[in-house]
Amino acid sequence: MAISELPxxxxxxxxxxxxxxxxxxxxxxxxxxxxxxxxxxxxxxLGLSLRALVDAALAGGEEVPGVLPVLRRVVSALMEGYEGAQLAAIRSEESARREFVDDLLQGRAERLAERAEHFGLRLAESYVVTVARGLRTGHPAQPDRIEPARDRIEPGLDRIERDQDRIERDLIARFGSHNVLVAMRDGLLVCVAPATLPAAVGEFTHHVRARFPPGWRVGVGRAHRGPGGVVASYREAAQALELADGLRLKIDVVKAADLLVFPVLLRDRSAIEDLVNSVLSPLLEARGGHEPLLETLEAIFASHGNQTAAARRLGVSPRAVTYRLERIRRLTGFSPDDPTQRFTLETAVLGARLLGWPAGE
Structure with missing residues (x-):
């Protein structure tokens, strides 16, 4: 902008x-x-450039000798006012963004669609919510507190803020500011993206892998339409992380679509508790404890019944696996070699992990 264009x-x-x-x-x-x-x-x-403003201030002193000390103070005051106004605008935007993300993920619908347009979301579409856990903790987690991943024009940014800021910048650089929304909620880094951009989930995961310390995990919700769909996808993604922990899954990325059977199991908690206790309680009397036997069953199920592969997973000999399976059959009366009994055993083991059975573990 030229000086002549300033008011x-x-x-x-x-x-x-x-x-x-x-x-x-x-x-x-x-x-x-x-x-x-x-x-x-x-x-x-007014949206004028700082360069044009400073140029105009300096130009005013071109014909006046001996004003350098004065100009230095004048320019400093102009820049202070300019930067202060920008910071106030950013803080106002962050406050509005925090409030919007909070309302969006909790399903509070007041003027949600209208406000969503300001942040580039078209809530009539289907969206997928991805969450990541394990971000470097530069300060204690604060539940129910939203921290938008934006610039802070303040000194002393800690690592967590820089990481989430960089992740959002990289996603926006690839997909555009009107296609993704990144924020912190309940200790999780949340990414909201249209279902028509499946690559956004992979890109988000890539940056999490690059910036999070070991132990990170990503949960991916299913695609749902509308504001309520964003809430549903967010809850599915967060629940996928909880289920992965309960099931002791070794994978870094868990999809709610792959775990649909487990919420079904937990809907009738009394039934799954009865199954677990009826089938697995005899293992509590095993010498050496029940845990090695449960781990052997999990390895057998993951290896599709192949005892050699299960032994490799466990780091024991195939003979040890055979011995443990025989002990399980004698104690419980169930064998993974029998198709019907295998299903009962596998469901019971999954239920035990989900319930934290036996109590206290």
Whole structure:
């Protein structure tokens, strides 16, 4: 923007003031500097460039000798006002963004669609929510607190803020600011993206893998339509992380679509508790404890019944696996070699992991 395009009254009287200061040798007083700060703030609110503003201030002193000390203070005041107005605008935007994300993920629908357009979301579409756990903790987690992944023009940014900021920047660089929304909620880094952009999930996971310390895990919700769909997808993604922990899954990325059977199992908690206790309680009397036997069953199921592969998973000999399976058959009366009994055993083991059986583990 050229100097001539600035509003004529923005620096009105600036040249005369510089000449007066040069003649008297006095520096600008507080009132004068406050007026320059106000001019800087107004320039920011009008969307004028800081470069054009400073250029105009310097140009006013070109014909006035001996005003360098005055100009330094004037330019400093202009920039202070300009940057202060920008920071206030960013903070206001962050506050609105925090409130919007909070309302969106909790399903509070007041003016949600209207506000979503401001952040580039078209809530009539289907969205997928992906969450990541394990971000570096630069400060204690604060439940129910939203921290949008944006710039902070403040010193002392800790690692967690820089990481989430960089992840959002990289996603926006690839998919555009009107296609993704990244925020922190309940200790999880949350990414909301249209279902028509499946690559966004992979890109988000890539950046999590690169920036999170070991132990991170990503949960992916299913695609759902509308504001309520975003809430549903978020809850599915968060629940997928909980189920993965309960089931002791070794995978880093868990999809709610792959775990649909487990919420079904837990809907009738009394039934699954009865199954677990009826089938697996005899293992509690095993010498050496029940855990090695449960781990052997999990390895057998994961290896599709192949005892050699299960032994490799467990780091024991195939003979040890055979011995453990025989003990399980003798204690419970169930064998994974029998198709019907295998299903009962596998369901019971999964239920035990989901329930944290036996109690206290």
């Amino acid at each position: 004529a009254d923005l620096l009105k009287g600036h040249g005369q003031r510089l000449a007066s200061h040069a003649a008297t040798g006095r520096l600008p007083d507080r009132e004068a500097l406050d007026a320059y700060r106000a001019a800087g703030a107004r320039a920011a609110e």
